Each structure stands twice: as structure tokens, then as C-alpha cells.
Amino acid sequence: MGPLEGLFGVGAISSNRFTPLTLAAVNGHETVAKLLLEIGNADIGLKDSWGRTPLFTAAEKGHSAVVKMLLESGQVDVDSKYKSWTPLSRAALRGHEEVVKLLLDTRRVDTDSRDSEGRTPLSSAALYGCEAVVKALIEDGRVNVDTKDNQGRTPLFLAAGGYSWIESEGREAVVKLLLETGKVDVDAKDSDGSTPLSNAAWNGHEAVVKLLIATGLADVDSKDSHGRTPLSFAAQNGHEAVVKLLLETGEVDVDTKDSLGRTALSWAALNGNEAVVRLLEWRRNPIA
Numbered sequence: 001m002g003p004l005e006g007l008f009g010v011g012a013i014s015s016n017r018f019t020p021l022t023l024a025a026v027n028g029h030e031t032v033a034k035l036l037l038e039i040g041n042a043d044i045g046l047k048d049s050w051g052r053t054p055l056f057t058a059a060e061k062g063h064s065a066v067v068k069m070l071l072e073s074g075q076v077d078v079d080s081k082y083k084s085w086t087p088l089s090r091a092a093l094r095g096h097e098e099v100v101k102l103l104l105d106t107r108r109v110d111t112d113s114r115d116s117e118g119r120t121p122l123s124s125a126a127l128y129g130c131e132a133v134v135k136a137l138i139e140d141g142r143v144n145v146d147t148k149d150n151q152g153r154t155p156l157f158l159a160a161g162g163y164s165w166i167e168s169e170g171r172e173a174v175v176k177l178l179l180e181t182g183k184v185d186v187d188a189k190d191s192d193g194s195t196p197l198s199n200a201a202w203n204g205h206e207a208v209v210k211l212l213i214a215t216g217l218a219d220v221d222s223k224d225s226h227g228r229t230p231l232s233f234a235a236q237n238g239h240e241a242v243v244k245l246l247l248e249t250g251e252v253d254v255d256t257k258d259s260l261g262r263t264a265l266s267w268a269a270l271n272g273n274e275a276v277v278r279l280l281e282w283r284r285n286p287i288a
Contacts, residue, residue, distance in 0.1 A: 018048055025054035025070070028063035037073055044075045052082045059087035059103065062096035071106055078109045084116040092121035092137065095130035104140045111142040118150035119158075126155035126178065129162055129170030134177050145183050152190035160208050161199035172207040179215060186217040193224035201230035201246070204239035213249060220251045227258035235264035235280065238273035247283055254283050 021042040024033040033054075036042045047053055055076045058066040067087075070076050079086045088109045091099040100121070103109050112120045122143045125133040134155075137143045146154050159174040178184050187195050197218045200208040209230075212218045221229055231252045234242040243264075246252050255263055265284070268276040 019043060019046055019054075021054050022046070022048055022057065025058040025063065025066050026061065028058070028061060028066055030063075030065040030069070033066045033069055037069060044070065044073055045077055045080065047080070047082075050082065053077070053080045053087075056080060056082050056085075056087045056090065059091040059096070059099050060094060062091070062094060062099055064096070064098040064102060067099050067102050071102060078103060078106055079113065081113075084114070086110065086113045086121075089113055089115055089119075089121045089124060092130065092133050093124040093128060095125070095128060095133055097130075097132040097136060100133050100136050104136065111137065111140060112144050112147060114149075118148070120144070120147050120149075120155075123147065123149055123153075123155045123158055126159040126174050127162060129159070129166040129174055131170050131173040131177070134159075134174050138177060138181060145178060145181050146185055146188065148188070148190075151192075152188075154184065154188045154196070156184045156186070157188065157190060157194075157196045157199055160196035160205065160212065161203050162205070164203070168205065168207055171205060172211065175208050175211050179211065186212060186215050187219050187222065189222075189224070193226075194228075195219065195222050195224075195230075198222065198224060198228070198230045198233055201239065201242050202233035202237060204234065204237060204242055206239075206241045206245065209242050209245050213245060220246055220249050221253055221256070223256075223258075226260075227256075229253075229256060229258075229264070231264045232256075232258060232262075232267055235273065235276050236267035236271055238268070238271060238276055240273075240275045240279065243276050243279055247279065254280055 021036045045053055055070045088103045114120055122137045148154055156178045162171045189195055197212045223229055231246045257263055265280040
């Protein structure tokens with residue numbers, strides 16, 4: 001045993017199966033990680049009690065310098081999973097562009113690995129509005145840009161809806177990137193029969209609705225398995241700007257009824273969305 005190895009206890013394992021290298025990876029301590037790797041007796045692939053390798057934890061936290069060192073060691077399993085996530089899928093979900101690029105550059109990662117929900121790294125990045133990561137994955141050229149998760153949702157569908165706390169600019173940018181590939185089905189339906197346009201309309205994402213309509217490929221009056229249309233969803237939730245956009249296409253049936261027998265006007269009235277009620281009433285009787 002060399003003097004440094006004895007001093008640092010390189011192979012020491014805590015009750016949670018944390019080694020010194022694990023702790024350095026978790027906290028992004030580049031210098032410490034480098035020293036431990038140079039000593040040479042660190043178990044680079046050892047998983048902690050939760051099943052995470054040092055590479056996984058460094059990737060998840062976005063510690064690109066540590067990730068780079070671990071990859072350069074040539075001793076890591078780049079696709080080692082924690083639960084159902086790989087280092088790439090977790091880094092993509094968290095929006096860590098530099099880590100994603102490092103992993104892609106190995107040319108050894110499964111770019112379309114699926115988590116327990118059937119989502120690929122691209123699907124997760126699209127859902128969370130991670131523009132830079134989505135761009136990197138698309139430019140890599142190996143990802144399936146139109147893959148479906150367990151609910152039949154494509155990256156475009158996920159990006160079109162997204163979470164309410166995601167900045168609209170990020171969501172819009174991701175949708176643009178996906179559309180620009182020319183390889184996505186703009187009207188791909190999920191297991192409930194909803195389309196990306198339906199999802200965007202439900203969530204009131206005006207900019208995304210504009211983009212999808214502008215493609216000329218979106219069925220603006222598509223019905224899901226319950227007979228709900230994008231107009232119906234927008235009306236229910238009081239998204240006046242989206243309702244206007246859909247009406248301006250001249251291709252929506254204002255009076256179509258869903259499986260409950262309700263029209264878009266019925267939903268707007270039920271939820272007290274006065275501005276939308278006025279818009280729909282005017283559309284039905286513009287002279288009044």
C-alpha cells in the first residue's frame with residue numbers, strides 16, 4: 001500500500017456504499033477525483049446502496065469535469081442504470097448540456113434508452129424545455145425524434161404541453177427544433193387520442209399553437225377518444241388567445257359535441273370563461 005492510498009483510504013466504503021470517489025463525484029470535487037483516480041485503486045464502477053455509480057451521480061449533478069475524467073479512465077459502464085435511468089437520460093432531464101455532449105462523444109451510449117415511463121433522453125429533455133440538450137441530441141444524429149413513451153406521447157407532444165413553470169421561450173424553441181428535423185409526425189396521437197396541438201391548446205401555449213398551425217400539417221379539429229377537440233380544451237380552460245387562433249383557421253367546427261354532449265361553448269360557460277363565451281357566440285352568430 002502506497003503512502004497516499006493509506007492516507008486517503010481510497011477503497012473505503014461507508015454504510016451507504018459511498019467511497020471517497022463517490023463523494024468526490026457527488027460534490028464535483030475535480031481535484032480530489034483526479035487524485036483518487038491517479039492512485040489507481042478506486043472502484044470506479046462500484047454502486048452505492050441506491051444503485052448509483054460515480055459516473056451517474058456526477059452526470060446527474062452536472063459535474064462535467066468529473067464526468068470527463070471518469071470517461072477518460074476507460075473503466076466505466078456508460079449506460080449503467082439507477083432504477084431505469086442511465087447517466088445520459090438523467091443528465092438530459094436535468095438540462096446538463098456539457099455532460100450530455102461528453103457522453104454522446106463516447107459513441108458508446110444508448111441514445112434511445114428508455115426509463116420506466118418509456119421516455120428517452122430526448123423525450124425528457126423536450127418535456128422539461130431543455131433547448132440546448134434537445135439540440136445536442138438531434139445533432140448527434142442517432143436519436144429517434146418521433147419515439148413514443150408508454151402513453152404514446154412523442155417528444156413533440158411532451159414539448160407542446162410541458163410543465164407550467166417552464167419558460168415559454170424554452171418550450172417554443174424545443175418545438176421549433178423538433179419541427180425543423182422534418183421527421184416528426186405533427187399529428188401523432190397518444191393513447192388517449194390527443195395530439196400535440198390538443199396538448200398545447202389545453203395548456204394555453206399560444207406560441208406553440210401558432211407553430212403547429214403554421215406547419216399546415218396539424219388537424220386543428222382532431223378529436224380524442226372522448227370527442228374532445230383543441231378548441232374544446234382551450235375553451236374549457238379559458239385560453240382566449242388560443243381560441244382566437246383556432247377560430248381564425250376557419251377549419252374548426254364550433255358546434256361539434258364530445259362524448260358528454262358538450263360543445264366548446266358549453267365548456268366555456270360551465271367554467272365561467274366569459275371572454276371565450278363571447279368569442280364563440282360571435283363565431284356562431286357574427287351579425288348579432
